[in-house]
Amino acid sequence: MNNFGVVKSVIEHWRQLNVDAVLEHVADDVEYHYLVGLEPLRGKSEVRDFLEKFGADQTDIKWKILNYAENGDTLLVEGLDDYVDGKGRRIRTPYMGIFEFENGKIRRWRDYLDPALIKRDKLGEPQEIWVEALISRGSN
Amino acid sequence: MIQRSSVWLRILFSFALLAAASCQQPSGSALSAEQQESDVTESEALDVANEMVAAWEALDLDRIISTFAEDGVLHSMMIEPIVGREELREHIGKVINGATRLDLKLKTVAVSGNTVMLERVDDFDVNGLSGAVPVVGVLVIEDGHVTEWREYYDRNQLLSEMGVKTDYYGGGKNIDIYMAAVSAWREKDLDTVMAQLTDDIEFHSLVGRDPHKGSEEVRAFLESLSNSMTDNKLRVINYAESGDNLLVEGVEDFIDAEGRRIQIPYVGTYKIRDGKIARWRDYFDPAIAERIRNGEPMSDSLKELVSAGDE
Numbered sequence: 323m324n325n326f327g328v329v330k331s332v333i334e335h336w337r338q339l340n341v342d343a344v345l346e347h348v349a350d351d352v353e354y355h356y357l358v359g360l361e362p363l364r365g366k367s368e369v370r371d372f373l374e375k376f377g378a379d380q381t382d383i384k385w386k387i388l389n390y391a392e393n394g395d396t397l398l399v400e401g402l403d404d405y406v407d408g409k410g411r412r413i414r415t416p417y418m419g420i421f422e423f424e425n426g427k428i429r430r431w432r433d434y435l436d437p438a439l440i441k442r443d444k445l446g447e448p449q450e451i452w453v454e455a456l457i458s459r460g461s462n
Numbered sequence: 463m464i465q466r467s468s469v470w471l472r473i474l475f476s477f478a479l480l481a482a483a484s485c486q487q488p489s490g491s492a493l494s495a496e497q498q499e500s501d502v503t504e505s506e507a508l509d510v511a512n513e514m515v516a517a518w519e520a521l522d523l524d525r526i527i528s529t530f531a532e533d534g535v536l537h538s539m540m541i542e543p544i545v546g547r548e549e550l551r552e553h554i555g556k557v558i559n560g561a562t563r564l565d566l567k568l569k570t571v572a573v574s575g576n577t578v579m580l581e582r583v584d585d586f587d588v589n590g591l592s593g594a595v596p597v598v599g600v601l602v603i604e605d606g607h608v609t610e611w612r613e614y615y616d617r618n619q620l621l622s623e624m625g626v627k628t629d630y631y632g633g634g635k636n637i638d639i640y641m642a643a644v645s646a647w648r649e650k651d652l653d654t655v656m657a658q659l660t661d662d663i664e665f666h667s668l669v670g671r672d673p674h675k676g677s678e679e680v681r682a683f684l685e686s687l688s689n690s691m692t693d694n695k696l697r698v699i700n701y702a703e704s705g706d707n708l709l710v711e712g713v714e715d716f717i718d719a720e721g722r723r724i725q726i727p728y729v730g731t732y733k734i735r736d737g738k739i740a741r742w743r744d745y746f747d748p749a750i751a752e753r754i755r756n757g758e759p760m761s762d763s764l765k766e767l768v769s770a771g772d773e
Contacts, residue, residue, distance in 0.1 A: 361763055362763050389709070390709070393701060419729075420711050434727070438670060
């Protein structure tokens with residue numbers, strides 16, 4: 323499986339909230355910045371705890387990649403995080419991520435986004451039209 | 463200049479050797495026509511090599527290019543050769559652009575016929591960083607110009623000394639356009655930044671905020687931003703491209719108007735059209751800068767991220 327194939331598989335399994343299958347693709351000593359700026363998660367068990375908590379009450383997960391490019395074992399993606407949270411609010415956030423692979427597994431994973439966009443969705447405030455324009459690319 | 467005088471010493475030394483060699487001719491006999499011709503070739507070849515060294519040390523792009531033959535080749539042996547004056551100008555221009563000082567410290571100069579070999583230590587200040595790398599260059603001279611220049615060195619060492627973590631020059635075209643904008647941005651050269659953007663540029667300085675549309679809006683935005691910062695060390699850590707798309711991970715690094723050093727890891731995606739950037743979207747968490755402005759210490763993990771490329 324090539325590196326982008328691994329990311330596609332991670333997404334497919336995450337949509338099913340199959341954390342075990344997601345973690346198959348992650349190195350034991352993975353470093354995961356789920357938001358660059360906050361402390362990263364280190365090692366599989368920290369990532370497992372996070373994913374199990376984060377995914378616990380999510381439904382209708384439509385996370386998708388809209389744009390990507392690879393350079394050796396580095397893969398950069400632009401995508402849309404898209405799910406319904408435990409309180410029934412649809413969260414749709416344009417974001418970018420970077421994956422660094424080692425031996426076919428994700429060794430480093432960093433996601434970049436402005437958390438203010440998630441907050442708007444949680445407060446039920448409409449996104450600005452330019453954000454909607456980015457979101458709508460992934461909503462067909 | 464010390465380096466220059468050492469060039470001349472080496473050349474004089476070469477002549478001394480040639481003179482000594484000619485003394486070994488059978489007693490009293492004049493130099494053979496062949497020997498004379500070879501001496502002239504070697505002395506001309508040395509002149510051209512010396513002119514090339516001087517042109518680089520002067521960081522004079524026109525002079526460097528005109529010392530190459532029209533179809534001259536510069537070949538760093540570990541990457542694709544750069545062929546012809548047009549390509550040479552494009553590539554060497556980029557190197558010269560970021561450099562403020564370059565000394566080619568010559569250790570050995572050897573000449574054989576029309577070929578000059580320079581063993582050197584290239585000692586430079588590039589993009590605010592100083593470095594030195596040992597190099598052997600082989601220059602083939604024809605009709606007063608360098609037709610082929612083969613360079614042997616450790617490219618990883620060179621790039622790391624230059625503060626470059628990713629090798630742009632072996633890569634695709636999209637990153638070159640972005641790097642041209644980045645270098646100019648660091649120098650507050652907005653004309654050159656704008657020259658890399660299409661007229662109908664759509665510029666999301668942060669995805670989520672209102673994008674700036676068209677050259678005029680973007681220039682006004684960049685001008686005010688540029689005026690509010692000093693010591694701009696924006697740098698690229700990772701990139702990848704596919705077709706017209708370029709994706710980059712980098713570090714914003716500058717001193718703000720209040721004298722605080724702001725360092726923010728970011729990623730961006732850029733759409734290229736006709737050799738220019740038409741769509742620009744940067745992603746990062748603005749709270750990172752806010753925390754620095756509030757005087758909160760940066761976490762070790764964030765420090766580690768922003769330290770990339772900051773030698």
